[in-house]
Amino acid sequence: MDLLQLLWGWLADPNVAYLLLVGGILAAVAAWSIPGTGLAEGLAVLLLGLAVIGLLRLPISAAGLLLILLGSLLFLGELYLQSGGYLGLSGALALGLGGLFLLPPGTGQRVAPAILVGTTLAGAAASFGLAHLMRQMGRRPPLQSPERLIGAEGIAQTDLDPEGTVWVRGETWTARAVGERIAAGERVRVVAVQGLRLQVARVAPPPEAGEPSADAPDPVPGSIGPTGIGGAMAILLSVHFLAFLGSGFPPNSQTPAPGEALEAIRQLSEQLAARPIGEQVVFAVPLALIPVAMGALLALLLRLRDRRFLSRLLSFAMLASFGAAFFFALHALLSTLFSSPPPVWADLLLAGLTVGLIREGRRRSSWALSNLTGLLACSGAVIYLGSLLPPPAAVVLLLLMILYDVLAVHVLGHMQQLARWAFEERLPMLFIIPLEIPRAKTRGPILAMGFGDAVLPAVLTLSALREHPAPWPAIGTLIGILAGQLLLTARLSARRQVQAGLPFLAGGALLGYSLGYLLSTGGFG
Numbered sequence: 001m002d003l004l005q006l007l008w009g010w011l012a013d014p015n016v017a018y019l020l021l022v023g024g025i026l027a028a029v030a031a032w033s034i035p036g037t038g039l040a041e042g043l044a045v046l047l048l049g050l051a052v053i054g055l056l057r058l059p060i061s062a063a064g065l066l067l068i069l070l071g072s073l074l075f076l077g078e079l080y081l082q083s084g085g086y087l088g089l090s091g092a093l094a095l096g097l098g099g100l101f102l103l104p105p106g107t108g109q110r111v112a113p114a115i116l117v118g119t120t121l122a123g124a125a126a127s128f129g130l131a132h133l134m135r136q137m138g139r140r141p142p143l144q145s146p147e148r149l150i151g152a153e154g155i156a157q158t159d160l161d162p163e164g165t166v167w168v169r170g171e172t173w174t175a176r177a178v179g180e181r182i183a184a185g186e187r188v189r190v191v192a193v194q195g196l197r198l199q200v201a202r203v204a205p206p207p208e209a210g211e212p213s214a215d216a217p218d219p220v221p222g223s224i225g226p227t228g229i230g231g232a233m234a235i236l237l238s239v240h241f242l243a244f245l246g247s248g249f250p251p252n253s254q255t256p257a258p259g260e261a262l263e264a265i266r267q268l269s270e271q272l273a274a275r276p277i278g279e280q281v282v283f284a285v286p287l288a289l290i291p292v293a294m295g296a297l298l299a300l301l302l303r304l305r306d307r308r309f310l311s312r313l314l315s316f317a318m319l320a321s322f323g324a325a326f327f328f329a330l331h332a333l334l335s336t337l338f339s340s341p342p343p344v345w346a347d348l349l350l351a352g353l354t355v356g357l358i359r360e361g362r363r364r365s366s367w368a369l370s371n372l373t374g375l376l377a378c379s380g381a382v383i384y385l386g387s388l389l390p391p392p393a394a395v396v397l398l399l400l401m402i403l404y405d406v407l408a409v410h411v412l413g414h415m416q417q418l419a420r421w422a423f424e425e426r427l428p429m430l431f432i433i434p435l436e437i438p439r440a441k442t443r444g445p446i447l448a449m450g451f452g453d454a455v456l457p458a459v460l461t462l463s464a465l466r467e468h469p470a471p472w473p474a475i476g477t478l479i480g481i482l483a484g485q486l487l488l489t490a491r492l493s494a495r496r497q498v499q500a501g502l503p504f505l506a507g508g509a510l511l512g513y514s515l516g517y518l519l520s521t522g523g524f525g
Contacts (some may be wrong), residue, residue: 008057017054018099018111021068022119024048025095026126029075033130059104063471067098071123078127078230086230086433088127093237096120097478100244101471113245113336120241149173149190153203156182166200175200224435224489228447231433232485235375236505239454240478242379243462246332247387265387273390273467284393287385288400291452294418315425319358322377322428327354329380358428367432367446374428374451381455386462391473391513394463398506401456405502416498419448447492453501457481457509464513470520473513480512481505 010016024047031040074091081087096119099111154168160177166188167173175198178191188200272280297314330350334342342350361369389397409415422429431454433447461481465474488504 008053011050011054012057013054014058014103014109014111015115017051017058018102019115019119020047020051020054022095022099022123024051025068025072025075026123029072029079032076033079058109061101061104061471063475064098064100064102066475067094067101069098071095071098074230074233075123075127077226078131081226081230082131083226083230085124085128085131086227086234088130088230089124090230090233090237092120092123092127093234093241095123096241097237097244100241101475104471105469116245117337149198150193151190153187153189154200156184156186156188156200159184160188160200166198168198173198177201224447224493227435228433229486229489231447232449232489233482235371235431235433235449235454236458236481236485238375239378239382239458240461242329242333242375243382243386243458244465245336246329246379246383247462247466248332248336265384269388269390269466272388272393277392280390280393281396284389284397285400287389288397288404291401292404315427318427318429322373323354323358325377325380325384326358326373327351327380328384329376330354332380332383333376361428362426367434370428371431374431377428378451378455378458381451382458382462385455385459387466389459389463391460391463391467394460395510395513398456398460398502398510401452402502402506405452405500409498409500415450415500419450447489450501453505456502457484457505460506460509460513464516468517468520472520473516476512476514476516476519477509478512480508480510480515482508483512484508 011020024044027040027044027047031044071091071094074087074094077083078085078088078091096116099116099119102111103109149168152168154166154173156164156166156175157172158164160166160175160182162177162181164175164177164182164184165172166175168188168190174196175188175190177188178199178201180202182188182200182202187203189203190198191201192199272283294314327350330353331342331347334346334350357369357373361373385397386394405415419430421427429451431449431451433449435445435447457477458481461474461477464477465471468474484504484507487508488499488501491504492499
């Protein structure tokens with residue numbers, strides 16, 4: 001009996017229960033993708049059964065379970081839609097966020113941040129590994145089947161008018177020309193197979209110099225597809241996950257994150273929250289004027305003939321702001337993971353790392369490095385603003401920025417000019433999502449997302465998480481942001497032109513926050 005009680009107590013540990021739950025989910029996904037072996041199925045049943053035993057002995061939050069369910073669905077979506085690993089990455093991040101919300105703050109317990117980071121990285125690695133395996137299997141044609149020749153190139157041995165013979169992969173085949181006559185000696189490509197007869201088409205010669213290539217990437221992709229949707233969701237969830245970890249959520253657990261780095265901000269926020277709502281609203285107006293002033297400077301910059309000095313000044317200001325947010329995020333994350341503030345020498349190393357990564361990102365123009373540093377910098381901005389602004393001020397900030405985004409994109413055109421200027425100056429301002437994963441290192445269609453689209457809606461999520469005792473306003477905000485992203489990608493695919501992102505993302509955040517607030521206060525019943 002003592003041994004059995006020891007086992008029950010071990011299973012009721014939040015870290016153990018969460019690890020068993022995530023392991024069971026990954027095993028179930030593996031069983032779904034590779035059926036028939038019985039090993040993955042048995043492991044999934046065992047791990048999930050043990051996880052349920054432990055979770056039943058814990059005060060589990062329904063919000064955390066909802067996010068974990070969302071992560072499981074995203075993993076299954078990766079199997080069916082094959083987004084190149086992005087949907088699976090989004091699922092891993094949702095599992096990490098679910099671990100953060102798994103236990104209510106008032107219980108004094110939480111899943112260790114190191115375990116959350118480790119399981120999220122493991123889920124992401126499993127997702128991209130599975131996506132790579134599925135791509136390799138898709139490229140491997142079945143043996144002893146003529147269908148393996150579809151897409152292969154060869155040479156016409158006789159005139160095809162319309163039938164003749166061709167030489168493809170070391171063998172002579174009877175072939176029929178698709179379309180116009182093909183002369184002997186011309187290169188052909190197999191387009192279909194009918195029994196043992198090939199249907200071939202002439203391989204077009206390479207374009208002459210100055211002629212546009214048919215393979216040139218489309219600057220505005222016609223279809224975003226699962227890759228774009230999963231990539232955008234992964235960026236939004238990553239910013240939330242890093243911001244929640246860096247802010248020390250939940251604040252009243254047994255091992256709370258140190259508050260030295262955020263103490264001054266939180267004290268100011270408490271003073272602001274104690275004031276009337278009108279004063280809280282007014283406080284958000286100066287913050288909204290910062291991007292408006294940047295847009296005005298950009299308009300002036302583009303009208304000046306000699307704009308080198310102003311361009312360098314604006315570039316330095318943006319890089320300094322980016323570096324400060326990046327350093328702030330690294331400091332906060334290390335404080336959370338190690339439950340103590342980094343020493344002075346560690347902060348000096350972080351400062352050097354910040355400068356080095358920014359310089360390397362500008363020198364190499366790597367989309368992967370730019371996205372990684374952008375995620376950390378955006379999470380630092382979310383930690384700062386979300387810890388400073390109470391929900392009323394965050395709501396007003398979003399409303400003002402929605403209005404400005406519509407004007408800047410569809411009326412004044414500042415955002416398009418700012419994006420082009422950022423590309424020219426190699427400034428970190430945009431997330432780049434390649435839509436063709438195997439060709440990620442070459443020029444191809446991309447989906448671009450501004451840093452502001454990821455930061456501003458997440459500010460309301462963190463503010464709601466910090467101010468409201470129930471998690472539903474924050475969960476509603478996050479789900480609203482993801483729903484807004486789905487609508488935005490659908491509109492991009494339909495319109496094939498640049499769209500203002502904040503009306504969808506911030507609008508979804510405001511709607512989700514309102515519904516979550518009503519749910520937490522019983523406003524529906």
